[in-house]
Amino acid sequence: MIKIADFTLFFLFFFVSSPSLLLAQSQLPNIDPQDKASLLIFRVSIHDLNRSLSTWYGSSCSNWTGLACQNPTGKVLSLTLSGLNLSGQIHPSLCELSSLQSLDLSHNNFSANIPSCFGSLRNLRTLNLSRNSFFGSIPASFLSLKELREVVLSENRDLGGVIPHWFGGFSMNLERVDLSFCSFLGELPESLLYLKSLKYLNLESNNLTGTLRDFQQPLVVLNLASNRFTGTLPCFYASRPSLSVLNLAENSLVGGLPSCLGSLKELSHLNLSFNGFNYEISPRLMFSEKLVMLDLSHNGFSGRLPSRISETTEKLGLVLLDLSHNRFSGDIPLRITELKSLQALRLSHNLLTGDIPARIGNLTYLQVIDLSHNALTGSIPLNIVGCFQLLALMISNNNLSGEIQPELDALDSLKILDISHNQISGEIPLTLAGLKSLEIVDISSNNLSGNLNEAITKWSNLKYLSLARNKFSGTLPSWLFKFDKIQMIDYSCNRFSWFIPDDNLNSTRFKDFQTSGDERFAEPPGKVEIKISAAVVAKDELSFSYNLLSMVGVDLSDNLLHGEIPEALFRQKNIEYLNLSYNFLEGQLPRLEKLPRLKALDLSHNSLSGQVTGNISAPPGLTLLNLSHNCFSGIITEKEGLGKFPGALAGNPELCMESPGSKCDPANIDASQEEIYQNELVEGPISIWIFCLSAFISFDFGVLGIFCSARARSYILQTKA
Secondary structure, three states: OHHHHHHHHHHHHHHHHHHHHHHHHHOOOEOOHHHHHHHHHHHHHEEEOOOOOOOOOOOEHHHOOOEEEOOOOOOEEEEEOOOOOEEEOOOHHHHHOOOOOEEEOOOOEEOOEOOHHHHHOOOOOEEEOOOOOOEEOOOHHHHHOOOOOEEEOOOOOEEEEEOOOOOOOOOOOOOEEEOOOOEEEEOOOHHHHOOOOOOEEEOOOOEEOOEOOOOOOOOOEEEOOOOOOEEOOOOOHHHOOOOOEEEOOOOEEEEOOOHHHHHOOOOOEEEOOOOEEEEEOOOOOOEOOOOOEEEOOOOEEEEEOOOOOEOOOOOOOOOEEEOOOOEEEEOOOHHHHHOOOOOEEEOOOOEEOOEOOHHHHHOOOOOEEEOOOOOOEOOOOHHHHHOOOOOEEEOOOOOOOOEOOHHHHHOOOOOEEEOOOOOOEEOOOHHHHHOOOOOEEEOOOOEEEEOOOHHHHHOOOOOEEEOOOOEEEEEOOOOOOOOOOOOEEEOOOOEEEEOOOOOOOOOOOOOOOOOOHHHHOOOOOOOOEEEEEEEEEEOOEEEEEEEEEOOOEEEOOOOEEOOEOOHHHHHOOOOOEEEOOOOOOEOEOOOOOOOOOOOEEEOOOOOOEEEOOOOOOOOOOOOEEEOOOOEEEEEEOHHHOOOOOOOOOOOOOEEEEOEOOEOOOHHHHHHHHHHHHHHHHHHHHHHHHHHHHHHHHHHHHHHHHHHOOHHHHHHHHHHHO
């Protein structure tokens, strides 16, 4: 009966009201003639490259892009032109829209002072000029905007100066102020501290200074990150029932973490990273279960890690916990494994000891584990496979031992595996072929050994692979250069022998990475840095990304490799770093003209020979060249341009390098070569004679030593009997 009544009511309402709806639609207002004229002047005065305002013709308000008009007067109430690639200067005619309540010109390319005539828009409630190129300062005419509720001027890098002292008092309705990523300087105006209507204040990334003071209104969001505020942390008593986001990162705040912060019951995001906070964290400090992001990284906090930092329930609790880059010591508390909702755990660069908690696998939502740069011992707990959503496992630079467990193949979502600089031994398990999502693998500086197996070939998404400084042996596999997305291969400081395979080198194996070289690597050449970014973008959702800072290249140095360098390796046009030093490589130096991006080349301490002249036409970006301690010959003239690499050709006795005050004499080089040849003729028979003599003496003393041993004599006599 209820359903029928509801349907009847809807039926009657529809048919009674639909004629009036049709009438309203047929009577959509025409734009007020004066407003229309003002808008057309504005359109003519700017650059509209995408012709986004080509719909501005006729009189019907609904046809004009970005317009909303009052019914029935046709006065323009709202103008929204965000992200239309508009540029130029704003004509004063725009300020004649006397009824305008909302103006949004964000995400464009306007380049000018903020028009002072905006002060005549007395009914304006929302003003958004963000992400443009406005410059100058905030005009004093804003004092007339008594109805303004939101002002967003962010991401105008040349907009700045001192924030006017009246800025917190010109409108008693102002709720939102966003001046982030500009160039404002000086101290905060006191009027902002007492503006009762203010709820949202974002001043991130400016040059603001002064002592951080408490705010006297119930804020919801306070973001003062990336400024130069000093002093200690206030308690924000006025915001206890409301404050949700507090970001004070990258300032110069000092002192301890006051336990009164636990009274901010609505707090969901707290970021105090990159300051000068120190002391121990009080065990009385307890945040509510609403806190989802806590970042105290890059400070000087000390003592033991807090065993319980926030309340947690089955559905609520911390999503990101970052206590890295501090001076925390002692064990990792077991209660951290009770933070069931945790998705990112970052405790790196501390003084932590003991084992990785065996129950860490209980954190089934974990996507990022970073425990690197501590003094942790024991082995990688097998229970870690319970973190089946894990994307990054970074436990490098500890004192971990044991072997890589075959069961780790259960982490089939893993993109980053960094267990470098530990004492892990054994071989790479074949089962790790199941980790098909791997993109970055660093197992360098351990005690791993054995031959390489086919498991690695299944990591088809590899961008970076380092097996350096281990005890791997055998021949280099034919699939060495198989990976389509590879950026860096480092097999240095092992015991690999035989030849460098040229399989899979017929095509370009090293892709054209778009990131500029200066952003991708830092000195010294070959250094690699992985920057992981994890942020909470929603109430319970983690955003994960990483940036690989590395040259594009190959490092096979300090092995036992023989034979010639494959010509195809010198046809990989995107290679920037190539290190084959400290091997037994032979043959001639390949030409470099097909390596236009080469920045560092080290072929030192090999047995390469032949002429260097003509083989090196130095790539323009080459900053490191080392061909020393080989068997190169000939004359290097000044015009070769190798004078900027001092010592690059040292230890090549048959090679002469000219300098501004010294020229090479071919006769002297020939005489030197003849002397070397004669020495070899003389030294050859002497060496054979010495070898025979030493073998004879060694044999005699060996026999004598055996017969001087009572046990040996007894054994020999028993055998004869």
